[in-house]
Amino acid sequence: MNSLIDILPVLLAGLSSLILFINKNWRWNILAMAAIYVSVFWMVLQVWPIGLAVVKLIAGWMAGAILGSAVKEDSGLLVDDKKVEQRFKFVIVLIIWIFSFSILQSIKIRLPIPDPLIWGGVLLIIMGILQIGMSLRPIRIIFGLLTAFSGFEVLYAGVEQSVLVAGFLVIITLGIALVGVLFIQQEEGEIV
Amino acid sequence: MSAPIIWIGIPIIFSLLLFFLRTSRLFSLIVGGGISAFLALLALTFRVESVFPLGPISLEISSTFTLLGRNFVITDSERFIVALMFAMCAFWIFGSRISGTNSFFVPNILAIISLFVAALSVQPFLYAALIIEIAVLISIPIFFQRGQPVKQGIIRFLVFQTLAVPFILFSGWGFDSAPSSVDSQATYFQAGVLLAIGLGLWLAIFPFHTWVPLLARDGHPYSAGFIFSMIPTTILIFSLDFFNTFNWLREQSLFLTISQILGIVMIVLGGLFAAFQRELTRLVGYAVMVEIGFSLLALSLNQVIGWQSYILILIPRIIGIAICTLAISIWKNKELNMDIDSFQGEFYKSSYTMVGFLVGWFTFSGLPLLPGFPTKLPILIGLSQISISSIIFVSIGLFGLFVAGFRLLAIIFTTSNNQNEIESESLLQKLFFSFGVIVLLAMGIFPSLVLNPFLEILSAFANLK
Numbered sequence: 001m002n003s004l005i006d007i008l009p010v011l012l013a014g015l016s017s018l019i020l021f022i023n024k025n026w027r028w029n030i031l032a033m034a035a036i037y038v039s040v041f042w043m044v045l046q047v048w049p050i051g052l053a054v055v056k057l058i059a060g061w062m063a064g065a066i067l068g069s070a071v072k073e074d075s076g077l078l079v080d081d082k083k084v085e086q087r088f089k090f091v092i093v094l095i096i097w098i099f100s101f102s103i104l105q106s107i108k109i110r111l112p113i114p115d116p117l118i119w120g121g122v123l124l125i126i127m128g129i130l131q132i133g134m135s136l137r138p139i140r141i142i143f144g145l146l147t148a149f150s151g152f153e154v155l156y157a158g159v160e161q162s163v164l165v166a167g168f169l170v171i172i173t174l175g176i177a178l179v180g181v182l183f184i185q186q187e188e189g190e191i192v
Numbered sequence: 193m194s195a196p197i198i199w200i201g202i203p204i205i206f207s208l209l210l211f212f213l214r215t216s217r218l219f220s221l222i223v224g225g226g227i228s229a230f231l232a233l234l235a236l237t238f239r240v241e242s243v244f245p246l247g248p249i250s251l252e253i254s255s256t257f258t259l260l261g262r263n264f265v266i267t268d269s270e271r272f273i274v275a276l277m278f279a280m281c282a283f284w285i286f287g288s289r290i291s292g293t294n295s296f297f298v299p300n301i302l303a304i305i306s307l308f309v310a311a312l313s314v315q316p317f318l319y320a321a322l323i324i325e326i327a328v329l330i331s332i333p334i335f336f337q338r339g340q341p342v343k344q345g346i347i348r349f350l351v352f353q354t355l356a357v358p359f360i361l362f363s364g365w366g367f368d369s370a371p372s373s374v375d376s377q378a379t380y381f382q383a384g385v386l387l388a389i390g391l392g393l394w395l396a397i398f399p400f401h402t403w404v405p406l407l408a409r410d411g412h413p414y415s416a417g418f419i420f421s422m423i424p425t426t427i428l429i430f431s432l433d434f435f436n437t438f439n440w441l442r443e444q445s446l447f448l449t450i451s452q453i454l455g456i457v458m459i460v461l462g463g464l465f466a467a468f469q470r471e472l473t474r475l476v477g478y479a480v481m482v483e484i485g486f487s488l489l490a491l492s493l494n495q496v497i498g499w500q501s502y503i504l505i506l507i508p509r510i511i512g513i514a515i516c517t518l519a520i521s522i523w524k525n526k527e528l529n530m531d532i533d534s535f536q537g538e539f540y541k542s543s544y545t546m547v548g549f550l551v552g553w554f555t556f557s558g559l560p561l562l563p564g565f566p567t568k569l570p571i572l573i574g575l576s577q578i579s580i581s582s583i584i585f586v587s588i589g590l591f592g593l594f595v596a597g598f599r600l601l602a603i604i605f606t607t608s609n610n611q612n613e614i615e616s617e618s619l620l621q622k623l624f625f626s627f628g629v630i631v632l633l634a635m636g637i638f639p640s641l642v643l644n645p646f647l648e649i650l651s652a653f654a655n656l657k
Contacts, residue, residue, distance in 0.1 A: 110382060125358075132351055138342045145354055152358040159365050164260040168322035172357075175329035179350065182333055183342045 113158025124151025318364030345410030359390030408477030417517025458485030463592025
């Protein structure tokens with residue numbers, strides 16, 4: 001039986017990835033990204049020492065800061081939300097959550113890691129892939145990639161505790177964020 | 193001094209230096225190309241784990257470099273892979289002078305090649321997936337073209353390559369944990385499925401092939417060509433590690449059958465799409481699909497002849513893609529319409545470029561006297577011993593490539609009265625295409641002399657010989 005304190009990061013991951021998916025407000029998106037990495041840190045803490053787990057939190061927040069610093073106040077990337085679109089996305093997310101909880105048992109048999117890590121990891125991966133699949137704008141695809149990759153990091157943390165792997169994953173997280181910045185600059189004609 | 197420091201550390205330092213000096217295009221090209229060529233020659237001539245007297249001191253190159261508890265190992269048998277990587281890097285860097293790539297190209301591809309070498313040398317080898325992903329991220333800026341938004345092909349390439357990483361890492365974990373698992377056969381099977389999906393995403397195997405023609409159209413052609421040639425080459429060599437290490441994979445007839453079917457599907461799809469394609473930029477993408485299909489077929493043979501062809505087919509592919517994409521870059525820089533029908537009389541305007549493109553293209557098609565023929569023939573012979581119907585399908589795919597090639601051939605010699613002006617091609621352009629064509633012809637006419645030395649690469653995989 002898992003305690004509430006173990007379940008809370010899963011709920012946080014679900015809520016923050018939902019906000020990231022249905023809300024296009026730039027500041028809310030960055031905050032949601034930060035919250036996702038708090039949940040990742042919290043979940044990974046169950047299997048990793050705090051010194052190693054905190055690396056994921058710092059890397060995630062740095063990625064968010066890198067992306068946040070690239071957007072200007074007058075940027076064309078700042079778009080308004082449409083209520084109908086948000087409602088549609090919310091329904092899709094509910095369906096996907098039900099689907100993801102239905103496959104959890106079969107994943108549990110194959111992966112010898114704590115339940116909250118499986119729940120949180122699968123949730124983030126599915127939300128990330130949903131974001132990638134339903135977005136056209138490069139920057140939203142970057143958010144999707146970061147979300148999906150953070151989910152994978154949660155799952156993989158349960159089976160691998162190598163410092164080198166943790167280091168590589170940090171480089172990849174920051175690299176994806178930097179590619180996102182390049183995409184923003186290319187869209188605004190500032191590059192090459 | 194260790195081999196990983198020489199062939200990974202030094203080029204990464206140079207790439208960082210060149211990144212900051214990238215606006216001096218000629219300087220970065222000479223230094224980047226020079227260091228790549230030097231490292232390739234060094235890999236061919238210096239033996240790892242032996243002592244070199246340098247005047248009063250002696251220098252020993254050890255094979256291992258330890259970082260955060262993990263080893264990067266370049267053994268003497270892996271020198272040929274390293275030499276191949278850096279030789280190709282030099283080839284791509286020098287070609288970039290006439291291709292019109294952006295200023296990120298030279299420093300970034302030097303870093304990418306160094307990371308590929310790191311990926312092939314890291315132990316446990318599964319960490320290679322993470323290093324390859326870092327290389328993919330570094331490759332993104334080389335596709336950008338001035339004044340153009342981020343295109344779908346670039347995004348899809350990034351997404352597919354990134355999504356492959358979890359599958360590869362979990363498959364590696366599965367293969368490692370299977371021997372101690374209660375139901376080891378089931379664990380092996382699940383790891384095999386994950387590996388197949390991961391490799392499918394990485395190598396653009398059907399149904400994950402969609403980014404290849406899109407990237408060929410959307411990215412800079414020469415940069416896309418670099419990715420088409422070097423990423424599959426690295427991943428295919430990396431895959432050999434899986435087959436070399438895990439006996440289970442070599443013994444699974446189901447896995448080999450799936451490889452064979454997917455290989456045939458890739459060849460048929462690539463060939464047919466190429467036959468009906470009107471846009472020249474996308475043609476190379478379809479040729480890449482056919483080439484990856486042949487690599488899968490070579491792998492599915494699971495015999496010495498298959499493994500040898502698996503290595504040999506890589507070499508002409510890299511050069512073929514390089515000269516084809518270079519030709520396309522030159523035409524694109526001249527703002528030519530990339531529709532195949534607009535190439536009427538182009539042979540008379542840019543003969544060297546056109547001959548280079550055609551030689552590259554017919555190398556993919558497997559035309560006799562070109563290296564596609566001696567490298568693909570053993571695969572077809574091996575396949576014919578398993579199933580004749582497969583040969584028919586593969587022939588359809590190759591026929592599609594021939595149709596595309598001959599269609600272009602028919603158009604480029606057609607002229608109208610007002611189209612007979614001859615444009616001058618630069619000396620560098622002539623030299624580069626002449627070199628590429630001569631190398632391909634030499635490989636095609638004397639395969640045992642020019643290509644067989646590359647079989648030394650297989651010596652790094654003891655179980656595949």
